[in-house]
Amino acid sequence: MNANSISLHRLKNLIRYEWAMEKRFYLVGTLGIFLITFSVCLTIWFNNISGFVWTSTDYNPIFFGGFVFLSVFGISQGFIDLREKSSTIRYLTLPASILEKYVLQVCLRLVLPILIYLIAFWLGANLSVDIYYFIQNSILEKSALPEIEKAEILYLYWIPNANIDIGYWGLFGLILLLPILMFMGGGIFGKWGFIAMPASIAVFLLLMFGSYFGLSWLVDASAFNAGGSYAIRIDYPAVAMDVPLFVLVCVVLVWTAVFLPFIVTYLKLKEREV
Structure with a gap:
């Protein structure tokens, strides 16, 4: 069997295997997302004073907070069969190519959780609104709501009506990058991926900003004295269409990082197969 061959029949069998082994993970996870969203939103409605207006865009902070939680504790559970010796042997000897196992993991452990989270959050949030108004109107008989x-x-x-500039695409890339990095962490660090990957990201950021301040101090230490300013300049120099060079470089690096973990994760799985 070619390592990069794909057969729909083998993919179907892999899906059946994944469901048989991990259906509790998917069912409990989906129900948990729905109930947590419902409970959080209902708590917000009952703890706000009457007269406030909650628009459809006000859900975003709650949504992205849950998105981070999902990435760290849910998507990091990719390649779970490779965490124990017995399950590793069983998984690696399944009649499927490396590419088929990889594609299935990307679809079921990365893409599917994001789609499920979107739908479960939407259902939980909207149901909480209906329940809130039902309790207030029918049970508590309140009218000023x-x-x-x-x-x-x-x-x-x-976000509707947002200014879709290069900075927005950088932010969107960072949001997309988090679950992808956590997915890669599950394949590299195993069961400790939900801890090791965030720690690796923190160390990388510390080294990056530490090197910036360290080199800045060597060039001009006066900026670090009392009254000095060592803020990062992102508005100069500018390139085409008044886009700051710093922002452009960051966007390029972020979107390069979005695609790179897929290659690393595939090569790590291929290494395990060997």
Whole structure:
């Protein structure tokens, strides 16, 4: 069997295997997302004073907070069969190519959780609005109620009327990068990926900013004296269309990093197969 061959029949069998072994993970995870979202939103409605207006874009902070939680504790559980010796042997000897196992992991452990989270969050948030108004109107018989708009599923990942400039694409790349890095962490660090990967990201950022301040101090130490300014300049120099060079470089690096973990994860799985 070619390591990079793909057969729909073998993929179907892999899906059956994944469901048989990990269906509790998917079912409990989906139900947990729904219940947590429902509970958090309902708590917010009952703890706000009457008269406030909650728009569809106000869900974004809650949504992205849950997105980070999902990435760290959910998506980091990729390649779970490679964490124990017995399950590793069983998984590696399955009648499927390396590429098929990899594609299935990307689809079921990275893409699917993000889609499930989007739908479960939307359902939980909107149901909480209906339950809140039902309790207030029918049980507590209150009429002066806050105005709460329901969540718009297209607005959860995309902010309407936003200024879609290069900085926005950099932010979108960072949001997309988090679950991809956590997926890679699950393949590299195993069961400790949810700790080791965030720690690796923190160390990388520390080294990056530490080197910046260290080199800045060597060039001009006066900026670090009392009254000095060592803020990072991102508005100069500028390149085409008044885009700061610092921002452009960051966007290029971020989107390069978005695709690089897929290659690293595939090569790590290929190494395990050998």
